[in-house]
Amino acid sequence: MGARALSVIVTAISPAYGDVWPMAAKGGTVKAASGFNAMEDAQTLRKAMKGLGTDEDAIISVLAYRNTAQRQEIRTAYKSTIGKDLIDDLKSELSGNFERVILGMMTPTVLYDVQELRRAMKGAGTDEGCLIEILASRSPEEIRRINQTYQLEYGRSLEDDIRSDTSFMFQRVLVSLSAGGRDEGNYLDDALVRQDAQDLFEAGEKKWGTNEVKFLTVLCSRNRNHLLHVFDEYKRISQKDIEQSIKSETSGSFEDALLGIVKCMRNKPAYFAERLYKSMKGLGTDDDTLIRVMVSRAEIDMLDIRANFKRLYGKSLYSFIKGDTSGDYRKVLLILCGGDD
Ligand SMILES: *[C@@H]1O[C@H](CO)[C@@H](O)[C@H](O)[C@H]1NC(C)=O
Numbered sequence: 001m002g003a004r005a006l007s008v009i010v011t012a013i014s015p016a017y018g019d020v021w022p023m024a025a026k027g028g029t030v031k032a033a034s035g036f037n038a039m040e041d042a043q044t045l046r047k048a049m050k051g052l053g054t055d056e057d058a059i060i061s062v063l064a065y066r067n068t069a070q071r072q073e074i075r076t077a078y079k080s081t082i083g084k085d086l087i088d089d090l091k092s093e094l095s096g097n098f099e100r101v102i103l104g105m106m107t108p109t110v111l112y113d114v115q116e117l118r119r120a121m122k123g124a125g126t127d128e129g130c131l132i133e134i135l136a137s138r139s140p141e142e143i144r145r146i147n148q149t150y151q152l153e154y155g156r157s158l159e160d161d162i163r164s165d166t167s168f169m170f171q172r173v174l175v176s177l178s179a180g181g182r183d184e185g186n187y188l189d190d191a192l193v194r195q196d197a198q199d200l201f202e203a204g205e206k207k208w209g210t211n212e213v214k215f216l217t218v219l220c221s222r223n224r225n226h227l228l229h230v231f232d233e234y235k236r237i238s239q240k241d242i243e244q245s246i247k248s249e250t251s252g253s254f255e256d257a258l259l260g261i262v263k264c265m266r267n268k269p270a271y272f273a274e275r276l277y278k279s280m281k282g283l284g285t286d287d288d289t290l291i292r293v294m295v296s297r298a299e300i301d302m303l304d305i306r307a308n309f310k311r312l313y314g315k316s317l318y319s320f321i322k323g324d325t326s327g328d329y330r331k332v333l334l335i336l337c338g339g340d341d
Contacts, residue, residue, distance in 0.1 A: 026303035029338025032067045038077035041066070045074070045089075046082050054093045056328045063105055064335040067299055071106050097287050097329040104295040105332075113138065114149045116292055117158065121165040128170070128253045129289060131162070133275060135177040136260040137268060143180035169212050170253040176220040177261075183223040193226060197233035204249045205238050212250065219261045227265045269304035270312065272297055276305065277313055280324040290325075290333070298336040306341050316341040 041062045048058035063071060078086040090102055104112055113134050120127035138146065150158040162174045196218045203211035218230065234242045246258045263271040272293055279289040297305055309317040318340040321333050 025301065026307065027301060028297070028299040029302040030064075030067050030298040030336060032070060033065055036066065036070055036073075038070070038073040039081060041070075041074045042078040042081055042086070045078065045086065049089050049093045056094075056098070057331075059090075059094075059102065060328065060331055060335070063102060064332050068105070068109060072108060075106065097291065097325075098327065098332065100287070101291050101295060101329060101332050101336075104291055109296070110142065110145045110149050111153070112296060113142075113146050114153055117146070117150065118154060118161075119288075121161050126165045127288065128166075128256065129275075130292065131166070131174055132253070132257045132260040133289075133292070135174055136257065137264045137271065140180040140182045140184055143178060147178060147180065166253070168254070169216070169250075170257060172213075173216050173220065173254060173257045173261075176216055177257075181221055183221065183226070185223050186225045187223065188225055188229060193229045193233055196222065196226075196230045197237060200230070200234055200242070200245075201238050204245045205240065212254070215246070215250075215258055219258060224265050227262075231262070231266070267308065269301045270308040272301070272305045273309040273312055273317070276309065276317060277320070280320045285324045290321075294333050294336045298338075302336065302338060306337065306339075310341045 044058055044062050048055035048062075062074070066074065075086045078084065078089075087103065087106060090106065091099065094102055107115065116130055117134055120130035134146070135143065147158050150156075150161075158178055159175055162178060163171060166174055199214050200218060203214035219227070222230070231242050234240075234245075238245065242262055243259060246255060246262065250258060260271070263274070275289055275293050279286040279293070293305075294302075306317045309315075309320075313320075318334060318337050321330065321337055325333055
């Protein structure tokens with residue numbers, strides 16, 4: 001038996017990994033187009049937008065089948081051959097959710113996160129779900145780049161904006177996540193695993209009132225491998241899943257943030273499948289969330305999100321999008337989804 005086959009079996013039976021590892025990662029749906037020619041694409045787009053009316057299908061046939069890096073090349077080629085900014089032209093020709101998804105696809109990854117964070121905090125009201133989703137799911141390295149880009153883009157600090165838009169423990173967990181200080185290694189220290197699990201148990205279940213800071217410290221700073229083992233140890237000593245304890249001991253956005261972190265650690269594609277499901281279930285659609293998750297995960301793990309969606313909800317992501325959206329907006333989202341399951 002090869003080392004790889006053995007490790008698959010070992011991780012499949014290791015309780016720490018639960019439903020995470022047995023499924024091999026499948027990746028994204030959007031890939032670099034082969035035979036790509038930025039100049040030709042720029043001309044096609046120009047033709048689709050020139051004069052009266054807009055050929056939306058032509059725009060979709062180019063942009064939905066290129067990856068983010070290629071779309072940037074198209075933008076550059078458009079500017080150098082036509083002397084206009086592609087983004088400006090798209091903005092003046094398109095509208096509504098179709099415009100938003102296309103503009104999202106035209107935005108470099110980190111900048112897109114930064115714009116979404118800003119949107120979530122700008123003006124009256126706060127989109128707490130967006131703040132949690134981005135800050136809990138991106139890697140420490142990505143968080144640091146988001147932090148820098150936010151400052152460059154808006155001349156203000158991400159942390160200050162978080163502080164002025166949120167409060168109490170929710171603010172503290174977001175500030176902590178925005179510091180990008182999570183250990184990125186794989187290192188496991190059994191004594192620390194037991195200590196963290198015991199501390200969480202004592203901070204939550206064991207006494208009246210919760211020592212919330214303990215949850216924050218452990219969940220925001222430890223590496224993923226460590227945390228998966230802490231969750232197992234926690235279950236062993238408390239007879240409960242950490243999620244159950246978080247639900248009974250905390251509430252509101254703070255609860256949502258802690259649950260978001262735990263879910264991202266256990267199985268990130270399942271977390272995004274849930275975000276998508278919640279954005280579409282019932283009456284009305286949360287288009288902000290639907291667009292952001294579809295655009296930001298298409299190249300990374302959309303196939304895994306689809307598999308988890310089907311497993312968790314018994315229906316395909318494709319069928320949900322089809323039933324909840326319409327027109328050109330639906331066409332693009334279904335291409336990002338990449339197929340039915
Ligand atoms: C975030 O950006 C601010 C402003 O540029 C900087 O002072 C701070 O150190 C950064 N924080 C992290 C964690 O990179």
